[in-house]
Amino acid sequence: MVSGSSVLSEIAAVLEPQGIFVRGVVSFHDGNGPSLSYGSCARTVVLLGNIGGSIWRSFDHWRTSDQGPDPLDTWSRVAIDRVAGALGATALYPSDQPWQPFQRWATQAEGLAPSPLGILIHPRFGLWHGYRGALAFAEDLGAAPVESTGHPCTHCIEKPCLATCPAGALAPTGFAVNPCRSYLDSDGGRATCMANGCAARNACPVGADFRYSAEQLRFHMAAL
Numbered sequence: 001m002v003s004g005s006s007v008l009s010e011i012a013a014v015l016e017p018q019g020i021f022v023r024g025v026v027s028f029h030d031g032n033g034p035s036l037s038y039g040s041c042a043r044t045v046v047l048l049g050n051i052g053g054s055i056w057r058s059f060d061h062w063r064t065s066d067q068g069p070d071p072l073d074t075w076s077r078v079a080i081d082r083v084a085g086a087l088g089a090t091a092l093y094p095s096d097q098p099w100q101p102f103q104r105w106a107t108q109a110e111g112l113a114p115s116p117l118g119i120l121i122h123p124r125f126g127l128w129h130g131y132r133g134a135l136a137f138a139e140d141l142g143a144a145p146v147e148s149t150g151h152p153c154t155h156c157i158e159k160p161c162l163a164t165c166p167a168g169a170l171a172p173t174g175f176a177v178n179p180c181r182s183y184l185d186s187d188g189g190r191a192t193c194m195a196n197g198c199a200a201r202n203a204c205p206v207g208a209d210f211r212y213s214a215e216q217l218r219f220h221m222a223a224l
């Protein structure tokens with residue numbers, strides 16, 4: 001019998017020193033879990049991610065200049081594959097095709113809701129968090145019930161994110177990729193969002209203490 005709390009403690013003991021946190025647990029009782037590496041469907045997915053700039057020091061210390069186009073993905077795999085191997089879990093990654101529904105899992109595990117940017121907003125961390133991977137298990141590790149934490153955007157009357165985007169890529173109806181892309185590829189875009197991070201994300205007042213450093217913001221924009 002696998003104990004959910006001891007598995008979560010083991011994961012945290014290895015990954016938290018690198019800034020990767022257990023962000024939530026999703027249970028599947030209906031065969032809707034992702035496929036495990038040896039065939040059957042997962043009954044539990046443990047979501048792993050960063051809170052604010054938690055991963056940056058460890059990643060920045062690890063990286064060198066010749067690690068290919070996605071060094072953060074490679075760093076995440078090195079850390080998470082090791083834990084998956086030790087626990088007999090299947091590691092899943094947000095950039096792998098076919099895309100696994102990381103955001104849907106996060107809404108189930110943490111009760112989060114999308115912001116106008118398309119990314120999920122957390123009541124404490126704001127827009128400054130993300131998912132580095134997940135561990136899928138054949139066993140039911142027992143997800144804790146999710147308490148509703150409220151959705152910050154509902155109470156944000158002025159919605160500065162919508163007014164700030166210089167490309168007009170954000171509307172109450174959603175995020176338009178093409179105007180954003182074209183702007184980022186212009187001189188104006190290179191001098192603003194590419195240099196300082198997405199202006200709309202920076203304008204959000206929620207979780208300002210968890211904002212990424214200027215160096216991390218530039219890294220993510222270049223990767224985008």
Ligand code: B12
Nearest residue numbers: 094099100101102103104118119120129130131198220224
């Ligand atoms: C494709 C993709 C994009 C595309 C979106 C194209 C589009 N219009 O759909 C592009 C390249 C534009 C993009 C941009 C960004 N993305 Co993106 N993206 C993804 C990716 C790889 C797949 C999304 C998907 O289709 N999933 C498949 C479906 C089945 O999963 P789902 O959970 O059920 O689907 C949800 C999403 O599709 C979401 N959604 C719908 N429309 C849009 C639009 C945008 C812009 C986003 C981000 C999500 C989104 O709503 C669905 C229901 O929950 C995910 C990783 C993943 N595996 O989910 C990251 C992911 C969603 N992205 C993420 C981030 C952080 C970003 C950026 C901020 C990148 C950056 N600069 O750091 C930007 C945000 C845009 C901005 N204004 O700056 C994070 C979000 C974390 C969070 N807090 O929610 C994710 C989860 C990756 C991660 N490692 O954590 N992204």
Ligand code: SF4
Nearest residue numbers: 115153156160161204
């Ligand atoms: S500025 Fe307001 S509406 Fe926009 S993401 Fe932040 S809380 Fe939500």
Ligand code: SF4
Nearest residue numbers: 165180193198199200
């Ligand atoms: S990166 Fe710049 S152009 Fe793209 S959505 Fe953010 S503010 Fe708008």
